[in-house]
Amino acid sequence: MPRVYLAGPEVFLPDALAVGARKAVLCTAHGLEGVFPLDAGLDLSGLAKPEQALRISAANEGLMRSCDAVIANLTPFRGVSMDAGTAFEVGFMRALGRPVLGYTNVTADYRARSEAYRRSVPQAALLDADRPEAEIEDFEGAENLMIEVAIVASGGLVVRTAVPAGQEMRDLAGFEACLAQAAEILRPG
């Protein structure tokens, strides 16, 4: 059964394991094996923080290399864009030539979200690249073009779904649409 790495910031939710388990069940229904970052089941007790981080990173990089594709949760996380760790993982799998797919539960374009962010932050608090003179990329995408194009070039399409407030990291309709794409792309010859 093809293995799919389940990238996304839902690992930070208090019910992360439950969300991962729900994703895994949906994977199975599509003939895929879901691999959630927390699956490594590391015992980090007693380790210093840098060592903990090193073990988690090594485990996740190993899990990625063992997978045939990635489905990434691109929903904005603590700002305009997706989680940086998830973006790292999308690039990682892209470089390995594995299909990358993605969904977001916020429907607005990257451009519209960036403009809203600029309006929401006091001018004096804006870093220089956040100021009005800096360009906001405008390719009608949901995310930075490196991510958007990696998905399209994989044979997928970024799935955008409007969900009820507070369900942005838990609604799995977009994830299921990605699973259908992954199953199609990974189907044997």
Added chain:
Amino acid sequence: MPRVYLAGPEVFLPDALAVGARKAVLCTAHGLEGVFPLDAGLDLSGLAKPEQALRISAANEGLMRSCDAVIANLTPFRGVSMDAGTAFEVGFMRALGRPVLGYTNVTADYRARSEAYRRSVPQAALLDADRPEAEIEDFEGAENLMIEVAIVASGGLVVRTAVPAGQEMRDLAGFEACLAQAAEILRPG
């Protein structure tokens, strides 16, 4: 001369080419060839937006594959974290086994920045993973651990530099420190 891909959101500055040129000069001084994403010099006139995005992505992926290392600007961009496109590129080079180095011109930990973000956004506007019950990773890093550890595992160290307000994307002291790391790591034999 080893080639170093210069990843960062300064490509969106109005003076992007000048910043890239300054970085390239510093690279040469360290015996390295700087490769700025805008170096591809693409002619995108007359192309539809999705096609433009595709060409830029293909050019950048090609430039990355032609490079021996990446130095990434990790300075926060439109939110708590670094630019998502840059995070993608760090992951991309990491998967290829090329050294990844990085600097940020905001010195606060990822944890402190996330906490400040939560306080700054009206509760009702917080997406679910931004709410207080979601975990904020706490490994004393400047960024998500996948990025921080990739740099440490490359033999580098994330460089944090306090810079004057409004110079976050232009101050190159941290970049120079990364160049010294890159020159050391890439030095033959």
